[in-house]
Amino acid sequence: MVMLDNLIPELEENMEITGITVDSRKVKPGFLFAALPGSNVDGRSFIPQAVENGARVVLVNRDDGEMEAIEGVIFVYDKNPRLRFADIAASFYEKQPRMTAAITGTNGKSSCVTFVRQMWSMLGEQAASIGTLGITAPGLDISGGLTTPDPAGLHERLDEIAKLGVTHLAMEASSHGLDQFRMDGVNVRIAAFTNLSRDHLDYHGDMASYLAAKKRLFSELLRPGGKAVLNADAPEFDELVDELDGYSQKVISYGKKGETICLKEATPCPEGQKLSLEIDGETYTLTLPLAGYFQAENALCSLGVVMASGANAADCVPLLEKLEGVPGRMELIGKGVYVDYAHTPDALQTVLKALRPHTDGKLCVVFGCGGDRDRGKRPEMGRIATENADIIYVTDDNPRGEDAASIRAEIMPACPTAHEIGDRKDAISQAIANLNEGDVLLIAGKGHETGQIVGDKVLPFDDRALAKEVING
Numbered sequence: 001m002v003m004l005d006n007l008i009p010e011l012e013e014n015m016e017i018t019g020i021t022v023d024s025r026k027v028k029p030g031f032l033f034a035a036l037p038g039s040n041v042d043g044r045s046f047i048p049q050a051v052e053n054g055a056r057v058v059l060v061n062r063d064d065g066e067m068e069a070i071e072g073v074i075f076v077y078d079k080n081p082r083l084r085f086a087d088i089a090a091s092f093y094e095k096q097p098r099m100t101a102a103i104t105g106t107n108g109k110s111s112c113v114t115f116v117r118q119m120w121s122m123l124g125e126q127a128a129s130i131g132t133l134g135i136t137a138p139g140l141d142i143s144g145g146l147t148t149p150d151p152a153g154l155h156e157r158l159d160e161i162a163k164l165g166v167t168h169l170a171m172e173a174s175s176h177g178l179d180q181f182r183m184d185g186v187n188v189r190i191a192a193f194t195n196l197s198r199d200h201l202d203y204h205g206d207m208a209s210y211l212a213a214k215k216r217l218f219s220e221l222l223r224p225g226g227k228a229v230l231n232a233d234a235p236e237f238d239e240l241v242d243e244l245d246g247y248s249q250k251v252i253s254y255g256k257k258g259e260t261i262c263l264k265e266a267t268p269c270p271e272g273q274k275l276s277l278e279i280d281g282e283t284y285t286l287t288l289p290l291a292g293y294f295q296a297e298n299a300l301c302s303l304g305v306v307m308a309s310g311a312n313a314a315d316c317v318p319l320l321e322k323l324e325g326v327p328g329r330m331e332l333i334g335k336g337v338y339v340d341y342a343h344t345p346d347a348l349q350t351v352l353k354a355l356r357p358h359t360d361g362k363l364c365v366v367f368g369c370g371g372d373r374d375r376g377k378r379p380e381m382g383r384i385a386t387e388n389a390d391i392i393y394v395t396d397d398n399p400r401g402e403d404a405a406s407i408r409a410e411i412m413p414a415c416p417t418a419h420e421i422g423d424r425k426d427a428i429s430q431a432i433a434n435l436n437e438g439d440v441l442l443i444a445g446k447g448h449e450t451g452q453i454v455g456d457k458v459l460p461f462d463d464r465a466l467a468k469e470v471i472n473g
C-alpha cells in the first residue's frame, strides 16, 4: 500500500494509490494517471478512458487550464507534469540501487553501460545495466523497450533490482529521456559523457537543443557530491565542466587530453589493441580485447565510471583485458562479416575507419536509414559510405511510417555507385555472396535488433542470425 499524500497535498489523508501510469490503457482501479501533453496526442483526451478504468487521481498540465470536475476523481495541476510524474514515480517505488551511474552521449552509451556492469561484476558487486539492450542484472535479462524507460517503468525496475540485491547500476540517459524528465527521480551519483554528433534532429530541432538536453544530466540530475566522467577530447568538455557545481562535484577526465585517465598510446594488434595509460602518475599497459579506437574511448569512459564509484585504478585497469564485446556492436559474425549498430553519420564513419586496417581486399557496407527520423542524416551517411567504403549496398532499416523507397532516394544521390537493394535480406545475402578473400563487410544500422519496423508492424528480422545463416550456407 502506497501513500503519497506527503508529496501530493491534493490527496485525501491516508489515501491509497494502487499504481501510476502515463498510459490510460494501463490504468487499473485506484491508479494515478498522468495525462501528459505528447508529441502526437494530448494525454487529456484519454482521461475519460482512464477514469472508466478506475483512475482516482489525474495529473495534468496546469498551463492547459482547469478540468471539468469528475465525481470521485482528484485533479492535480502542475506546470511541469513530466517532472512531477518522475518525482511521484521515485516515491511510489521506494528503492533504488545505491550507486547509480548514468551515461549520455550520441554514441557509445550501450557499450559503456555494458562494460561498466561487467567491470563491477568482476569486482564482486551486484551490478545491473539498463538501456537500449534492455535490463541485465543477476538473474534478470529482459530485452526491448525504450533506451531510457518512462518513469513508472523505470522506477518499478529499479525497485525490483534493488530488492534483488543490486547495489550498482549503469544506465543510459538518452536525450529524449533527459528532455522528457524520464529519469529526474533517479539518484544519479555518477554522470558520464561519451561524445556528441548529429542525431535525433527530427526531435530536438538543432544541435544546441540536443546538447542542452544532454547537459541536464550534469546540471540538474547529478546529485551534490557526485562525480562527472567526461571525455576530455570532446569539444564539449569545457561546456560540460561549466554545468557542474565546482565545489561539490568532481571531474574525472579521460582521453588523450585526460587529466585523470590519460591515453598515451593505442596500437591495433591481432587480439584488439594495446593501450598505454597514465593514471595518477602511474603507467599501465594492457591489451584491450576489442578492435577500433572508439572502443578504447568507451573502455576508458567505463574505467572512469568504475573509478568514480570508489575502485582503485590498480584494481580495475586489469579488468579491461577481460571485457567482452557488446552484442551487435562491431560483432564479428564470421569470414570478415561484421554487424554493427552504426545508425548515425559519425558512427558509420567511425566503424568504417576502424575496419579499414582489418581489410586486405575491399571494404563493403550494407546500410539504410530509419524512417520517421532525422532526414538530414540520409545524404550524410551516403557521403560517408562513398568516402570510406569500396562497395556499397543501400537497403531498408526500419522504414516505420515512411515509404522505404523514398528514404533510399534521399540516400542514393550521395552514393551514386551504390547498389540499391530495398529488401534487407536480399541486400545482405548478395553482399556476402559477392565477398572475395580479404574483403570485409559491415552490416550497419540494426546491431542487436530483432525486428524490422514497417508501418505499425514489427516483422521478425535479425542481421546477426541472417548473416550467420548465409555465411554457413
Ligand SMILES: CC(=O)N[C@H]1[C@@H](OP(=O)(O)OP(=O)(O)OC[C@H]2O[C@@H](n3ccc(=O)[nH]c3=O)[C@H](O)[C@@H]2O)O[C@H](CO)[C@@H](O)[C@@H]1O[C@H](C)C(=O)N[C@@H](C)C(=O)N[C@H](CCC(=O)O)C(=O)O
Pocket (backbone or CB within 6 Å): 022, 023, 024, 025, 035, 036, 037, 038, 039, 040, 041, 042, 043, 046, 132, 145, 146, 147, 148, 149, 150, 174, 175, 176, 177, 203
Ligand atoms: C517522441 C517520444 O519520445 N515519445 C515518447 C513520449 O510519447 P509522447 O508523450 O510524445 O506520446 P503521444 O503518443 O503524443 O501520447 C501522449 C500521451 O498520451 C498517452 N496515451 C496515448 C494513447 C492512449 O491510448 N492512451 C494514452 O494515455 C501516452 O502514454 C502519452 O503519455 O512518451 C511516451 C511514454 O513515455 C513514450 O513511449 C514515447 O516514446 C516513443 C514510443 C518513441 O519512439 N520514443 C523514441 C524516439 C525514444 O524515446 N528514443 C530514445 C532514444 C533512443 C536512443 O538514441 O538510444 C529512448 O530513450 O528510447
Ligand SMILES: Nc1ncnc2c1ncn2[C@@H]1O[C@H](COP(=O)(O)OP(=O)(O)OP(=O)(O)O)[C@@H](O)[C@H]1O
Pocket (backbone or CB within 6 Å): 105, 106, 107, 108, 109, 110, 111, 112, 132, 147, 172, 194, 195, 294, 295, 297, 298, 328, 329, 330, 340, 341, 342, 343, 346, 347, 348, 350, 351, 447
Ligand atoms: N565512442 C564512440 N564514438 C563513435 N562511435 C561509436 C562510439 N561507440 C560506439 N560507436 C558507434 O555507435 C554505435 C552504437 O553504439 P552504442 O550502442 O554503444 O551507442 P548508444 O549511444 O547506446 O546508441 P543509441 O543512442 O542508439 O542507444 C556502435 O555500433 C558504433 O558504430
Ligand SMILES: N[C@H](CCC[C@H](N)C(=O)O)C(=O)O
Pocket (backbone or CB within 6 Å): 147, 343, 369, 370, 371, 373, 397, 398, 445, 446, 449
Ligand atoms: N534509438 C534509435 C535507434 C535507431 C536504430 C536504427 N535501426 C533506426 O531505426 O534508425 C532511434 O530510435 O532513433
Ligand SMILES: [Mg+2]
Pocket (backbone or CB within 6 Å): 109, 110, 111, 131, 132, 133, 147, 172
Ligand atoms: Mg544505446
